Amino acid sequence: MSTAAPPPPGPGPDRLPERPRRVAIAAVRPRVVVTTILIIVGIAAALWLVWLTRRIITWVLIAAFLAAVLNPAVDAFQKRLRLRRVPAISVTFLLGLSATAGILLMLVPPLIDAGQELADDAPGYVDRLADTRLVRELDERYDVVDRMQEFVRDLPDRLGGADTAVSVVQTLFSGLVGTLTVLVLTFLFLIYGRQLRDQAIASLPADRRARFHGLLSRMYKSVGGYVAGNILVSIIAGVAAYIVMRLFGIPAAAALAFWVAITDLVPLVGATVGAIPAVSVAFFSGWPIGVGVAAYFLIYQQVENNFVQPIVMRKTTRLNPLAVLVAVLVGAELLGILGALLAIPAAAMIKLLAADLLEHRRRRPPAPMDAA
Numbered sequence: 055m056s057t058a059a060p061p062p063p064g065p066g067p068d069r070l071p072e073r074p075r076r077v078a079i080a081a082v083r084p085r086v087v088v089t090t091i092l093i094i095v096g097i098a099a100a101l102w103l104v105w106l107t108r109r110i111i112t113w114v115l116i117a118a119f120l121a122a123v124l125n126p127a128v129d130a131f132q133k134r135l136r137l138r139r140v141p142a143i144s145v146t147f148l149l150g151l152s153a154t155a156g157i158l159l160m161l162v163p164p165l166i167d168a169g170q171e172l173a174d175d176a177p178g179y180v181d182r183l184a185d186t187r188l189v190r191e192l193d194e195r196y197d198v199v200d201r202m203q204e205f206v207r208d209l210p211d212r213l214g215g216a217d218t219a220v221s222v223v224q225t226l227f228s229g230l231v232g233t234l235t236v237l238v239l240t241f242l243f244l245i246y247g248r249q250l251r252d253q254a255i256a257s258l259p260a261d262r263r264a265r266f267h268g269l270l271s272r273m274y275k276s277v278g279g280y281v282a283g284n285i286l287v288s289i290i291a292g293v294a295a296y297i298v299m300r301l302f303g304i305p306a307a308a309a310l311a312f313w314v315a316i317t318d319l320v321p322l323v324g325a326t327v328g329a330i331p332a333v334s335v336a337f338f339s340g341w342p343i344g345v346g347v348a349a350y351f352l353i354y355q356q357v358e359n360n361f362v363q364p365i366v367m368r369k370t371t372r373l374n375p376l377a378v379l380v381a382v383l384v385g386a387e388l389l390g391i392l393g394a395l396l397a398i399p400a401a402a403m404i405k406l407l408a409a410d411l412l413e414h415r416r417r418r419p420p421a422p423m424d425a426a
Contacts, residue, residue, distance in 0.1 A: 112389060113232060115396055117239030121247055122278040124150065128244055143244045147237075269410050276371055276406065277399040283366040284319060284398075291318040291325065291358065295332065298350050302343050304336050320386075320394045321363055321378050325355045371402035 104111065124146055131142040251270060255263050292315025299307035310332040317328035329351035337344030373381070378398060385397025 108389075109232075112392065113235050114239060116392075117236050117243055119277060119281055119396065119399060120236065120240045121243035122274055123281045124240070125244060125247075125274075126278065139245060143241060146244075147241065265410070265414070269406065272406050273403045276402045280366065280371050280399055280402065284321070287358065287362055287366060288315050288318040290362075291315055291328075291354070294354065295328075295351075299332060299336070299347065302336065302339070302347055304332070304339060304343070304347065306335065310335060318358075320382060320391065321398060322359060322375065323379070323382060324394075325351070325358055329355070371398060371405075373398065373401060373405065377401060377405075 124143075127146045127149075128139070128142045131137055131145050132139065135142070135145075137145065255267050255270075258266060292311045295314040296307055296311035299310060304310070313331060314325075314328035317324040320327070329348075333344060333348045333351060336347035371378075378401070381397040381401035382394045385393030385395070385400070387393070389396070
């Protein structure tokens with residue numbers, strides 16, 4: 055005996071029939087369209103204004119970083135010498151400018167002599183390079199040696215031309231104006247930096263002040279520690295390169311070591327860029343000397359990239375090498391070598407800000423669900 059399947063439940067007193075769903079299409083109001091257009095235009099205008107004032111913004115950023123570096127010294131003078139804020143800043147500036155002037159007086163005359171020596175030896179380097187087999191083959195096809203010799207002979211005239219002199223004067227004047235502006239901004243940052251920070255924090259709601267105060271303190275310690283550590287690493291790289299090149303008897307050792315110190319300020323890739331001219335000049339002095347100098351820079355870069363720089367990064371910015379490399383490339387693309395120098399502290403501050411936002415969201419209690 056077969057049993058039929060029970061019929062589907064029909065609508066009863068406790069069950070209402072389902073109604074077909076309707077998709078509501080919200081009409082776009084003209085006010086929303088106008089507001090969106092105004093927001094896009096405002097963002098574009100702000101970006102355009104930033105692009106026009108990029109030099110001033112760069113000066114402000116440099117001054118802010120210098121203030122972060124000099125602030126510990128100012129605090130130390132205030133505590134130990136019992137000075138007020140402005141006299142302590144003045145003492146710090148005088149000591150810093152005196153040290154900079156002393157370093158320039160020690161380095162500039164040897165750099166000028168080394169540059170002149172390098173220019174005088176350039177024809178001899180070309181002649182040595184012409185004796186190699188590869189260059190002889192290239193010379194037979196493309197007349198490379200004669201072009202190089204002609205370039206070296208015409209180099210003093212090109213450097214001494216009227217247009218070059220005007221360009222050099224303009225560059226020096228622009229650099230002098232920028233340096234003075236950065237120094238004044240740094241002085242003002244050291245005086246009013248804490249006041250501006252306290253005013254910004256006071257404008258926030260009371261429950262957020264402690265949080266943002268701690269965030270700004272961590273950013274300050276990270277940037278200041280990184281800049282001071284990176285400058286120390288750069289000085290060590292320059293001094294070590296100068297000693298090694300003097301031992302090998304390489305001409306223009308002071309100029310080449312100074313270039314190594316400047317480029318070493320850029321993490322990861324700076325040491326490699328700084329080693330290229332030194333190794334090239336070393337090979338002109340003979341292939342054994344070139345191999346020795348290349349081996350030194352290879353060993354030093356491994357030590358710096360794998361031991362020294364990770365220590366500086368771990369104690370200051372806490373960035374992994376991939377993030378450092380990406381930040382350096384982006385900064386160099388935007389502002390050149392200056393952007394590469396400022397990229398790491400900027401990336402560190404962005405990381406601290408992102409970590410604070412994630413931590414705040416993680417600690418936020420979940421919103422209660424509405425009753426059905």
